[in-house]
Amino acid sequence: MTLTSKEKVIISISNAITSYSQKLQEGTLPQNQSVIDFILKTIPESSRSELSIELIDDVFSFISNSHMELS
Structure with a gap:
């Protein structure tokens, strides 16, 4: 099964949100850079x-809600 273009973008967004969160916790993001x-x-x-x-908002909401359910 091959991923569609939209599925690849969703995965990329999710990965970027995770990386952003890690860098934010580490304090390694440039100042004032938004997600x-x-x-x-x-x-x-x-x-x-x-x-x-x-799409970014949908992925961010899904991740946020999933995290709350898993906690």
Whole structure:
């Protein structure tokens, strides 16, 4: 089974959110860098056509809710 372009973007967004959270905890993020800016810088150019603020918000909400359920 091959992943669709949208599935690849969702995985990339999730990975970027995880990396952002780790860097935030470590204090290694540049000052005033938002999670949205970080995601936009880490998503491959070839995948940006599938990227939208709504998709980022959906993935972020899913991760946040899943984390709360697992805690």
